Structure formats: C-alpha cells, structure tokens
Amino acid sequence: MSSDQPTELKTHQPPAALVAAARVSGMAAYHALVAEAEADHEAYWGRLAREFVSWKTPFTQVLDSSQAPFFKWFADGTLNVSHNCLDRNIERGLGEKTALIFEADDGAVTKVSYRELLAKVCQFANALKARGVKKGDRVVIYMSMSVEGVAAMQACARIGAIHSVVFGGFSAQSVRDRVQDAGAVMVITADEQLRGGKQLPLKAIVDEAIALGGCETLKNLIVYQRTGGKINWHPERDRWLHEELAGQPSTCEPEWVEAEHPLFLLYTSGSTGKPKGVQHSTGGYLLHAALTTAWTFDLKPDDVFWCTADIGWVTGHSYITYGPLALGGTEIVFEGVPTYPAADRFWKTIEKHKVSIFYTAPTAIRSLIKAAEGNAAVHPKNSDLSSLRILGSVGEPINPAAWEWYHANVGGGRCPIVDTFWQTETGGHVITPLPGATPMVPGSCTLPFPGITAAIVDETGADVPNGSGGILVIKKPWPSMIRTIWGDPERFKKSYYPAELKGYYLAGDGAIRDKDTGYFTITGRIDDVLNVSGHRMGTMEIESALVSCTELVAEAAVVGRPDDTTGEAICAFVVLKRSRPTGEEAKQIATQLRNWVAKEIGPIAKPKDIRFGDNLPKTRSGKIMRRLLRSIAKGEAITQDTSTLENPAILDQLTQAN
Numbered sequence: 001m002s003s004d005q006p007t008e009l010k011t012h013q014p015p016a017a018l019v020a021a022a023r024v025s026g027m028a029a030y031h032a033l034v035a036e037a038e039a040d041h042e043a044y045w046g047r048l049a050r051e052f053v054s055w056k057t058p059f060t061q062v063l064d065s066s067q068a069p070f071f072k073w074f075a076d077g078t079l080n081v082s083h084n085c086l087d088r089n090i091e092r093g094l095g096e097k098t099a100l101i102f103e104a105d106d107g108a109v110t111k112v113s114y115r116e117l118l119a120k121v122c123q124f125a126n127a128l129k130a131r132g133v134k135k136g137d138r139v140v141i142y143m144s145m146s147v148e149g150v151a152a153m154q155a156c157a158r159i160g161a162i163h164s165v166v167f168g169g170f171s172a173q174s175v176r177d178r179v180q181d182a183g184a185v186m187v188i189t190a191d192e193q194l195r196g197g198k199q200l201p202l203k204a205i206v207d208e209a210i211a212l213g214g215c216e217t218l219k220n221l222i223v224y225q226r227t228g229g230k231i232n233w234h235p236e237r238d239r240w241l242h243e244e245l246a247g248q249p250s251t252c253e254p255e256w257v258e259a260e261h262p263l264f265l266l267y268t269s270g271s272t273g274k275p276k277g278v279q280h281s282t283g284g285y286l287l288h289a290a291l292t293t294a295w296t297f298d299l300k301p302d303d304v305f306w307c308t309a310d311i312g313w314v315t316g317h318s319y320i321t322y323g324p325l326a327l328g329g330t331e332i333v334f335e336g337v338p339t340y341p342a343a344d345r346f347w348k349t350i351e352k353h354k355v356s357i358f359y360t361a362p363t364a365i366r367s368l369i370k371a372a373e374g375n376a377a378v379h380p381k382n383s384d385l386s387s388l389r390i391l392g393s394v395g396e397p398i399n400p401a402a403w404e405w406y407h408a409n410v411g412g413g414r415c416p417i418v419d420t421f422w423q424t425e426t427g428g429h430v431i432t433p434l435p436g437a438t439p440m441v442p443g444s445c446t447l448p449f450p451g452i453t454a455a456i457v458d459e460t461g462a463d464v465p466n467g468s469g470g471i472l473v474i475k476k477p478w479p480s481m482i483r484t485i486w487g488d489p490e491r492f493k494k495s496y497y498p499a500e501l502k503g504y505y506l507a508g509d510g511a512i513r514d515k516d517t518g519y520f521t522i523t524g525r526i527d528d529v530l531n532v533s534g535h536r537m538g539t540m541e542i543e544s545a546l547v548s549c550t551e552l553v554a555e556a557a558v559v560g561r562p563d564d565t566t567g568e569a570i571c572a573f574v575v576l577k578r579s580r581p582t583g584e585e586a587k588q589i590a591t592q593l594r595n596w597v598a599k600e601i602g603p604i605a606k607p608k609d610i611r612f613g614d615n616l617p618k619t620r621s622g623k624i625m626r627r628l629l630r631s632i633a634k635g636e637a638i639t640q641d642t643s644t645l646e647n648p649a650i651l652d653q654l655t656q657a658n
Ligand code: WT7
Pocket: 268, 313, 314, 315, 393, 394, 395, 396, 397, 398, 419, 420, 421, 422, 423, 424, 425, 445, 507, 508, 509, 522, 524, 525, 531, 534, 535, 536
C-alpha cells in the first residue's frame, strides 16, 4: 500500500485562505527559505536561533565542525529551555493563557495556565534540588500522560538535569537497563496509570526494576499519586510528589546552561540488541522544536494543538513538552486511549476542546477507520470537527487510502495533512509538507524542511537520480541533530556517520524521489529495525529477549511482515531446546513466549506470529538467511536463490508451521 507511486496519485493543494495567513505562505516563500539556507547554512540557522530562542548569553559562533561528526551549535550561547517555554511567555503577557488542557482517561478536564505551570515547574525543580539533583545528573521519568509528567521534564530542564523518559509500556527489565545505562540518580514515577478505564502499575514495575539489581546510582524515587492504588513503600527511598512539593517556593532561578548541555536522553532501538541513549542538546534542539511547531503546524495564538503521542516517545518531547510551549501555544495532554469509552474518543475530544491542529499516527487512523466501518456510531461524521484546520501524521508511512480517509472524514476535505518524516535522532521534522505552501501527494512526506539537506545516495554516497531509490541521508549538520549515543561515541559514529558516506548523516531509511516533483517517499528501514504501530523495535532486541528464555529457546530469528493496521508485524521463528511442538501445544508455547517478551521488553514487542522449526535456514557458514524468513513471514513464494542453504528442507517446514 505504502509503496504506491506518488505520481499516480491525486495532488491536493493547500486551501487558499490557509495559504494567505500561513507563517510560511506559498511555495515561493518555501523556496526563498531553502535558497537562504543554501546560500549560507550558518547564517540561516543563526538568524532563526536569534528569532525563536531567548538567550541569556548570545552565541558568537553558529556551528563548530572541528570535531565532526560531533557537531556543536551555538556553543558559547547560554539559555534555559524552561525559561523559554514558561517565563518568556509570561513576560509576553500570556500568564493567564491556558498552556495545558489535561483530558483525563475518564474525561475530567484540568486547565493549567502559563503562570500556574511555571509555579508548578519551579516547585518541582526546587524539590529535585532539595534531593540533591544537580546540573548534568540524569533523571529517569517513568510516568503516563499527565501535567506532572510534562512538569517533571520541564523541572529537569530548569535545573539543567538531563531527563530520560521511559515509555510507561516498557517492562521492569527495560527500566532497569535504562536507569543503569544512564546512571540515573532519581526516578520519577506514578503509583499507577489509568488507560481505558484500567489501572495499570508503574511504581510496582520500578520496584521490580530496582530489585533486578544494577541501579546503584539511584538515590530517590518520587511517586506522583494518580490513582491511590495500593503500592509497596520503601521509606528510605520513596517519596510522595505532593509531600516533596509542599512548602517549596514557586519561583526558581533557571540554571543557565551552555547550548550544547544535554537536555535529554531518549533510548531507542537500533540494529543491535541494546537500545541506544540518543543524546540531544539544549539550544539546537529547542530551536528546531519551536521552529517546526511554527512552520509545520503553523501554530498561531488562537490554536488548540493536540499531539496524541506519549511523552515517552520523541514526538511527545518535541510536540508536547517543548515545541508548543516554546511558542506560547495551548495544547491538549491526553491520558487515555483512542477507543475508550468508545472508538470516537479522538473525534469527541476534538469537538469538546475545539482542537484546530491534530497530530496522530497512521496506525491510530487505520484502526479508527476499521472501527468506524464496523460501527457507524463512532464515525467522525457524528462529531463536530469544524474547528480543525491542520492535520498531521507521524511515525510510519501513511498509506494513500488512510490519507484520503483522514483528509475527507476528519479534515472535511479542507485541512492539509502534514506527513512528517523524522526520527528520535533528528529531534524534529526533517522532511514534511508545510501546510500553507506544499501541494500534498498522499503517501509522500514531500520535501525537506528548509535548511535540512536531505538527499538520496547509493552505498558510496553518490547522489542517485530522482526516480531511482536509495539511501536517505542528510548532507549537512542541523541544529537539532543527535549529539552522540550516551556513553558510546564510537557507536554514534558507526551508526550515523559510516566512513563510506562522505560525512553524511545516515538516517537508516530507504527512500525514493519522484521524477517530476522531487517529492520523497520513504520506503522503509534499511537496517534491522521494525516499525510496529509507529513504535521502533530492533529485531535483535526481540531475538535476545526470546533466547534469554533459556529453559525453552535454543535459537530465534525475528523479521517483519506488512500488516494492514500496525504497518509492520513482528514474526519470530523459534527453535526450541525440546522437539518441535505442533497444534495446541505450539499455540500454548507461543503464548508463553509472547508473555516472556512482554516481560523482558514490554507488550509492544510481543511477536504477532511465532513459528517453530527444527532449525533455521542458514548458509553453510552458519548465517541465518533473513531474506527467506521475510518471504515466509509474508506468505510469498520463495523465488530467491536457495543454493547456498545448508538445510533447504527447513523452508517447507517453516512455511507450513503456521
Ligand atoms: C522511524 C523513526 C518520528 C517520530 C516518531 C518515530 C519511521 C517516522 C515517518 C513518516 C514514513 C516514518 C522511519 C524512521 N517514520 N515518520 N512520516 N513516513 N516513515 O520516531 O521511533 O525514532 O522512528 O520511523 O522509519 O526512521 P522513531
């Protein structure tokens, strides 16, 4: 579906009224920005850094490439992100403006003004300081969507502590690994989270993570009381957030940090078994979060912005915690799930809060299309969505059919859709339409954001002509790029700046540019990374989780296959230590292994298909032939050359083992 060629599809023009009023108005304005950046990359970014960011000490040098690929941006400038997001807006007269509209799982609404949010963040920051957290310390945040979650991140930024948010769906083992790798001194969590009317544990998982051992750096655990559910308490270590905040002053002088001071780490999956801590900067990151919120979403003072991502992902960082607040916007923080109390929750929430900009993932759209097809009552036509003016998509390719449905049924045919391509590592959008400029082609993320030198090259780094696919790279550094992998600069260089690519940033995706328009279409990852419901999963990570079930598993190989709803689905081929199970027994062991993976990584990593074999298809040198496994997983006939296979008979066995 997503491989449909853009040229065969209908082009959608942005509506004239939107173009006229847009921050980047029309393609001539887009091209002028691209030309400005091409003429002088540093002058362009320097200008925007002065316009979009408030500096305590102005920078004198825009880019320092002397240690490339460890680029430094605005290095001698100092600033504070929380000051940019809060104090600065109050100074501009926005103190009473609503910053956050918290829409709880049960529909309860809490509005927080900029003044209130600043007070809360300052109290939180003072509480962290009172527990000894200092500039440069790492703080793990394991919370669900809440005002407190956003405030925790902002409070870290205020005192120069480096946050590392761990998505609330990750397992104890994953929490432990991240606390350990980051050397975190504190974990901030909640007693429980509420999702779809269910109470799910958070604190208990942190307890379990700590019990696994290896978290010696950890001194304190702060617990936000969300549900009041029963939890175990360790008085020497655990603190209630409300008790920590009580009596703390509601002002706190920001810690002015250098632009390159790390703002956060965010762990993401790569080609090896171990997730990597992507390190982002303060100045360059904030610039791009703010700039893309302004240009890609055209955020204006009266907008109500809603990004449905979780703060556990980079989308929640850039487009909930930082970008919209840096611009003084009003945004929704949504605790719940799209299907509770019914599969019209998104539409009802847009109607309720008069949301004007809505940003979600293709998986959510596809599952809501299915829901609306099955039950007319939850169709978006039953909600008043007239407040919407711009729609966005993120995380995975959006197939043209889902694009058209979203455009017609949610956007009423009048809202541009920005299909934003980016990554945890890029910090913000890198290829995307601008809603008041770019003609849109469903399934294509269109053109590079002005100043981002995205290109398609071959394995030697040479440009390929439009129309032929290749490797997606970004040729020049940009302010919000990943700075390093925490604790592993060599891995950073190897993963993103391989020697053969002439100093270009390697995104890890394949892409193709349209012959006529030059529009980009992402063709999928070129490494061992899967994208399941917009969540990034390393095949090696899942394999290591499976083989760590040493009682049962001898060997495992994981591949992806296309899935109509989740984009890709995880398929595991497993060799057990005992004989190959069939029938009911195979089903039962598969369930057991799925639960094992959920426990090791998190439920999002559960394989959809598990097939058992006596062996795996290997070359004579012992290499697993994943190409063949991918064909089997897809259910397609094997046309590849299998002559190098040591054990060709295994293919029939695995094909039948379903
Ligand atoms: C990978 C990055 C972007 C923030 C959330 C995911 C895929 C992302 C698109 C898009 C096609 C996309 C890529 C990318 N991806 N957006 N609009 N069209 N593919 O961040 O977890 O770091 O994953 O998501 O494969 O490399 P992430």
